[in-house]
Structures are given as structure tokens and as C-alpha cells.
Amino acid sequence: MTLATCESGLFISFEGIDGSGKSTQVSLLADYLRKTGREVVVTREPGGSAGAEEIRALVLQGDPDRWSAETEILLFTAARRDHLERLIRPSLAAGKVVICDRFADSTRMYQGLSRGDLRETVDTLHNLMIGVEPDLTVLIDMDPVEGLKRAKGRMGTEERFEDFGADLQAAMRAGFLALAAQFEDRFRVIDGAQSVKDVSTAIRHAVDTVLSI
Incomplete structure (x- = not known):
């Protein structure tokens, strides 16, 4: 079930491997939609609410083997539930467009497939505690080697998953493309090798199509 079936707003998620340019495109789409007169809430996962941001610090920092995949699934689901209750649902009920940098599909990939057969x-857990999917998921497809190079170049403090290396990136890319095929009504795959402007244009077209339905 998508949130459009029970709320009046529109819920858009962005997915892709690390370094695919999601954050840039989230910002560009938000600016575009605001210029059309829509109220837009930009958020991220893990995070987006006070409790979820605390969990974010736990799961994205430290040694790569800090948590088992099973523990990560529980932590991410807890963060997502708080995020849904405190930000996403209230914003959608108010008729706003919510744009989220990652949602449940990332957990399906990182913990569900790439770190073990836990899909x-x-x-x-998702069906039990979350129970909804975005109305539209934008997948920015990127070469895993190039994506990892970009991600490591940011020199940030939240590099725990990036430190798993190129093999994880490659597995993630394949997994995301498989998800897009499985949920083709929800996903729109965008070629991340294009220029920032061309990627943005393709995303706008996909969003405009959904908004016009």
C-alpha cells in the first residue's frame, strides 16, 4: 500500500548506491516543486525525526563490523517507525510533498541482501511496523566504482557502509535494479551518468507524470 491511498500528499523516495548524487537531486526537485506552489518537506533516512537522528549516529558511524545485519534491521526499522509517525504521516496529511533521501528499499538492499540473506x-518487519511504500521511488543508477569514488571524496564522518568497499556497492546496484523490476509501477530508473542538469530534467518529468495522474 502506498501512502497516497490514505493521505492527501505525495511521498517520493530517492534510492541509489553511495555517491549516486541523490542529495543533490533531492534538493533540485524540492526547489522545482516549491516554485510550482507546492509545500515540500525534505527529509532523510535514517533520520528525519529527533529519535531517528539519534539512531542514525549509531548505525552510520564506527567500524564496519560494529553491528550485525540483524541488529541493523531492528535499528533501521525503529528509526523508520519514529520518522513515519512524527514527520512523514503528519506532513502528507497536511497535503505536502515529502521527499525522502532513502526509505525501506535501502534496508532491503543493505541489510536484507548485501549483508546476508535477510530480505x-x-x-x-516492514509489513508489521511500517506497512506503506512511497508513491514514487526515483532510483539513480550509477557505476559502483564511480559512485564509491564520489562517496569517499566527500570526507564525511558517516562512512561506515562506504568502508565495506566496491563489492558491496556492486551488489547494491544489482539489488536496486532488481527491486525496480519487481516494483516497476513505483520505481523510475534514472541514468546517473548523465549531467546533473539532465538527471534533474528526467526526474522532473517522472514526478510531473505522477502529479498529473
């Missing part, structure tokens, strides 16, 4: 566990 069924992720989906079970």
Missing part, C-alpha cells in the same frame, strides 16, 4: 526478515 524476508526485512519485509516481515
Whole structure:
């Protein structure tokens, strides 16, 4: 079930491997939609609410083997539930467009597939505690080597998953493309090798199509 079936706003998620340019495109789309007169809320996962941001610090910092995949699934689901209750649902009920940098599909990939055969566990917890999907998911597809190079070049403090290396990036890319095929009604795959402007244009077209339905 998408949130459009129970709320009046529009919920858009962005997915992709690290370094795919999601954050830039989230900002550009938000600016575009605000110019059309829509109220837009930009958020991220893990995070987006006070409690979820505290969990973010736990899962994105430290040694790569700090948590098991099973523990990460529980932490991410807890953060997502708080995020949904405190920000996403209230914003959609007010008729706003919510743009989220990552949502449940990232957990399906990072913890569900790429760190172990736990996809069924992720989906079970998701169905029990979250129960909804975005109305539109924009997947920015990027070469894993180039994506990792970009991500490491940011020199940030939240590099725990980037430190797993190129093999994880490659597995993530393949997994995201498989998800896009599985949920083709929800996903729009955008070629991230294009210029920033061309990627933005393609995303605007996909969003405009959904908004006009």
C-alpha cells in the first residue's frame, strides 16, 4: 500500500548506491516543486525525526563490523517507525510533498541482501511496523566504482557502509535494479551518468507524470 491511498500528499523516495548524487537531486526537485506552489518537506533516512537522528549516529558511524545485519534491521526499522509517525504521516496529511533521501528499499538492499540473506526478515518487519511504500521511488543508477569514488571524496564522518568497499556497492546496484523490476509501477530508473542538469530534467518529468495522474 502506498501512502497516497490514505493521505492527501505525495511521498517520493530517492534510492541509489553511495555517491549516486541523490542529495543533490533531492534538493533540485524540492526547489522545482516549491516554485510550482507546492509545500515540500525534505527529509532523510535514517533520520528525519529527533529519535531517528539519534539512531542514525549509531548505525552510520564506527567500524564496519560494529553491528550485525540483524541488529541493523531492528535499528533501521525503529528509526523508520519514529520518522513515519512524527514527520512523514503528519506532513502528507497536511497535503505536502515529502521527499525522502532513502526509505525501506535501502534496508532491503543493505541489510536484507548485501549483508546476508535477510530480505524476508526485512519485509516481515516492514509489513508489521511500517506497512506503506512511497508513491514514487526515483532510483539513480550509477557505476559502483564511480559512485564509491564520489562517496569517499566527500570526507564525511558517516562512512561506515562506504568502508565495506566496491563489492558491496556492486551488489547494491544489482539489488536496486532488481527491486525496480519487481516494483516497476513505483520505481523510475534514472541514468546517473548523465549531467546533473539532465538527471534533474528526467526526474522532473517522472514526478510531473505522477502529479498529473
